[in-house]
Amino acid sequence: MVKKLVILKNITKTYYTGKVAYQVLKGISLEVEEGEFLAIMGASGSGKSTLLNIIGLLDKPDSGIYIFDGQEVNQLTKKELAYLRNRKIGFVFQAFYLVPWATALENVLLPLLYRGKINKEDEKKAVELLKRLRLEKRINAKPNELSGGEQQRVAIARALITNPKLLLADEPTGNLDSKSSQEVMNIFKELNENGITIIMVTHDPEIADFAKKIKIIKDGTFIKE
Amino acid sequence: MFIKYKLLWGGLFHKKLRLFLSVIGIIIGVASLLLMNSFGESAKIKTLKEIETFGPEVMMVVAGSVKVHGGRAIQTEITTTLKPADAEALRKIKGIKYLSPVFNGDGIIRYLGNNLTTIVNGVNEEYLLLRKFPLLEGRNFLKDEILGYKKVAILGYKIKRELFEDKNSIGKIILINKLPFRVIGVLAPIGIDASNTDQDDQILIPWTVAISAVYNVDYIRSIYLSVENLEEIHLIEKQINKILLKRHKVSERNKDFDIVKAEDILQVKTQTTELFSTLVKSISILCLFVGALGVTAIMTLSVNERKKEIGIRKALGAEDKNILFQFLAESVFITSLGGAIGILIGVVGSLIFLPLFDYPLVFPWIPILTSTLLTIFSGIIAGIYPAYKATQVDPIILLRHNF
Numbered sequence: 001m002v003k004k005l006v007i008l009k010n011i012t013k014t015y016y017t018g019k020v021a022y023q024v025l026k027g028i029s030l031e032v033e034e035g036e037f038l039a040i041m042g043a044s045g046s047g048k049s050t051l052l053n054i055i056g057l058l059d060k061p062d063s064g065i066y067i068f069d070g071q072e073v074n075q076l077t078k079k080e081l082a083y084l085r086n087r088k089i090g091f092v093f094q095a096f097y098l099v100p101w102a103t104a105l106e107n108v109l110l111p112l113l114y115r116g117k118i119n120k121e122d123e124k125k126a127v128e129l130l131k132r133l134r135l136e137k138r139i140n141a142k143p144n145e146l147s148g149g150e151q152q153r154v155a156i157a158r159a160l161i162t163n164p165k166l167l168l169a170d171e172p173t174g175n176l177d178s179k180s181s182q183e184v185m186n187i188f189k190e191l192n193e194n195g196i197t198i199i200m201v202t203h204d205p206e207i208a209d210f211a212k213k214i215k216i217i218k219d220g221t222f223i224k225e
Numbered sequence: 226m227f228i229k230y231k232l233l234w235g236g237l238f239h240k241k242l243r244l245f246l247s248v249i250g251i252i253i254g255v256a257s258l259l260l261m262n263s264f265g266e267s268a269k270i271k272t273l274k275e276i277e278t279f280g281p282e283v284m285m286v287v288a289g290s291v292k293v294h295g296g297r298a299i300q301t302e303i304t305t306t307l308k309p310a311d312a313e314a315l316r317k318i319k320g321i322k323y324l325s326p327v328f329n330g331d332g333i334i335r336y337l338g339n340n341l342t343t344i345v346n347g348v349n350e351e352y353l354l355l356r357k358f359p360l361l362e363g364r365n366f367l368k369d370e371i372l373g374y375k376k377v378a379i380l381g382y383k384i385k386r387e388l389f390e391d392k393n394s395i396g397k398i399i400l401i402n403k404l405p406f407r408v409i410g411v412l413a414p415i416g417i418d419a420s421n422t423d424q425d426d427q428i429l430i431p432w433t434v435a436i437s438a439v440y441n442v443d444y445i446r447s448i449y450l451s452v453e454n455l456e457e458i459h460l461i462e463k464q465i466n467k468i469l470l471k472r473h474k475v476s477e478r479n480k481d482f483d484i485v486k487a488e489d490i491l492q493v494k495t496q497t498t499e500l501f502s503t504l505v506k507s508i509s510i511l512c513l514f515v516g517a518l519g520v521t522a523i524m525t526l527s528v529n530e531r532k533k534e535i536g537i538r539k540a541l542g543a544e545d546k547n548i549l550f551q552f553l554a555e556s557v558f559i560t561s562l563g564g565a566i567g568i569l570i571g572v573v574g575s576l577i578f579l580p581l582f583d584y585p586l587v588f589p590w591i592p593i594l595t596s597t598l599l600t601i602f603s604g605i606i607a608g609i610y611p612a613y614k615a616t617q618v619d620p621i622i623l624l625r626h627n628f
C-alpha cells in the first residue's frame with residue numbers, strides 16, 4: 001500500500017479584513033499519496049493559495065486535521081514547523097523570490113543555512129543541481145542577470161537542495177513565457193518520475209495537464225470530479 | 226564557510242549609500258564623545274600640573290576683594306591698604322617657611338634699542354624659593370640688595386631671549402621704566418602657572434625698589450607665603466586672617482584682602498572643567514542616541530523592504546530566533562562600523578588637536594573602551610525594534626497575491 005504523505009480532513013480557514021470575515025476554505029478534505037503529482041486548479045479567490053499555505057505549513061487552519069508524513073501538525077510549535085519545512089518541503093513560487101543580492105549558487109544554498117553549516121559537499125551538490133537544471137554557466141550570476149525561466153530553475157534547485165519529500169509550487173509558470181513554462185513543467189515531470197511528490201496550484205489548464213491528477217477548487221471546496 | 230556568512234550578512238552591503246547614511250550619525254556621536262573625553266582627561270592633567278607649579282603649601286594674601294573666576298584669581302579693584310608692615314607682621318606667625326611682599330606693575334624694558342613691555346614683579350629673596358622657580362644662570366637676590374634698594378633684576382626666560390638672544394646677560398645693564406638695573410640672574414623656563422600668567426614673561430626686582438623708585442607707592446599688592454607643614458595651612462590661614470582684620474580695623478564682611486590657596490584655585494578649576502565635560506559628554510551621548518535612532522529608522526525601512534526575503538527565509542526553515550539574530554547582528558554591525566570609524570576619527574583628532582591647544586597628550590584608552598561598549602549597546606538597542614518587526618513577517622505573504 002502506498003503511504004499517504006498529506007491527509008487533510010475538514011480544513012477551514014477564515015480571513016478577516018477589518019471587520020469583514022471571509023471564509024476562504026469551507027471544509028476541505030484531501031489525501032495525497034507519495035509519488036503523486038497533483039494540480040489544484042481554481043479561479044482567483046477560490047482559496048487555492050490558502051490551501052497551499054496550509055499544506056506547506058506556512059499557515060494554520062482554523063479547524064480540521066492535517067497529517068503530514070504521518071505526523072499530526074496542528075499542535076506543532078513554530079520551531080517544529082520551521083524544522084519540517086526545512087527538511088521535508090520544497091517551495092517554488094510564481095515570483096521566484098530569489099534573494100536579490102546573492103548569486104544563483106548562494107540562493108540554492110540558502111535553506112542549508114538554517115541547518116547550521118554549509119560545507120564543501122553542500123556546495124558541490126548545489127553545483128550539481130544547477131548543472132542538472134542546465135544552469136552551469138549561470139552559477140555566479142545574480143537574479144537580475146537571469147531570465148525568468150533561469151530564475152525559476154534556480155528556485156527549483158533551491159527547493160531540491162534539501163531532498164524534500166514534497167514539492168509545493170504556486171503558479172510556477174505564472175511569470176514565464178510559454179517556452180520557459182514548457183521547460184519548467186518538463187523538469188517537474190522528471191522530478192516526479194524520480195519519486196518526488198508534487199502539489200501545484202495553477203489556473204492554467206495546459207499547465208495542469210502535466211499533472212497526474214487535477215482537482216478543482218471553487219469557493220473554498222473541491223468540486224466533485 | 227564563506228557562503229554562510231555571505232548569506233547572513235550580504236543584505237547589509239546591498240545598499241551601500243544607505244549603509245553609509247545610517248552609520249554617519251554614529252560616527253559623529255562616537256567621534257565627538259571620544260574627542261571630548263580625551264580633552265576632559267587632558268584638561269584634568271593640565272590643571273593638576275599647573276597647581277603643582279603653584280604648590281599646595283603656597284598661599285597668597287591679595288589686597289582687595291578677590292574672586293576666583295574660571296580658575297583665575299582676579300583682583301577686582303585696586304586697594305592701597307595692604308602695607309609692607311603687614312608682611313612683617315605676618316612673619317611672626319609660627320610655621321611660615323617663606324614670605325615675600327609682592328608689588329607688580331607694567332614695565333617698559335629697554336636694552337640697546339630693544340624695547341618691550343612686561344610685568345615687573347617686586348619681590349624679596351625668598352620669592353624664588355617660595356615659588357620654586359629654578360635659575361638658569363646667575364644668582365638669586367641677596368637680603369642686603371632688598372634692604373639696600375639695589376637696582377638688580379632677574380629676567381624671565383622669554384625676556385632674556387628677546388633682549389639678549391643667545392648672548393650673556395649677567396652683569397648687563399637694562400632700563401626698566403628708564404631706571405638702570407643690573408641683570409643678576411635668568412629664570413629657567415616655567416610656563417603658565419595656576420593664575421594663568423606666563424611666568425617666563427616677567428622681570429623680578431627687589432620689592433623695595435619697586436614701590437619706591439619705580440612705582441612710587443606706599444602699598445603692596447600681595448603677600449606670598451608658604452608653610453612649613455601642609456597640615457597647618459588652614460590654621461595659619463585663620464591666623465593671617467585674624468591679624469590682618471585687626472591691623473586693618475575691618476570686619477569679616479567688608480575686609481579689604483583675600484587669602485587664596487592652591488586648593489581654592491584647584492577646586493574652582495576642577496568644578497568648571499567637570500561641568501564643561503559633563504555637558505559635552507551628555508551632548509555626545511545624545512548624539513550617539515540620535516545616531517542609534519537613525520539606525521533604527523534605516524533598519525526598520527530595510528526590514529519593510531526585505532519582507533519577501535524574510536518570508537522566503539522563513540519558508541525555507543528559518544526560525545524566529547534566526548531572523549531576530551540576523552537583524553540584531555546587522556544593527557550591531559552597522560553601529561560598530563560607525564563606532565570604529567568614529568573612534569578612528571576621535572583618536573586622530575585628539576592626537577592633532579591636543580598639542581595644537583597646548584594640552585598634554587593623553588592616549589584615550591578609557592574613552593575608547595567606553596565608546597566601544599556604548600556603541601555596541603546602542604546597536605543592540607537600535608536593533609531590537611526592527612529585528613522584532615522582522616520576526617513578525619508572516620511567510621504567507623509570499624502566496625498572498627492570489628488567494
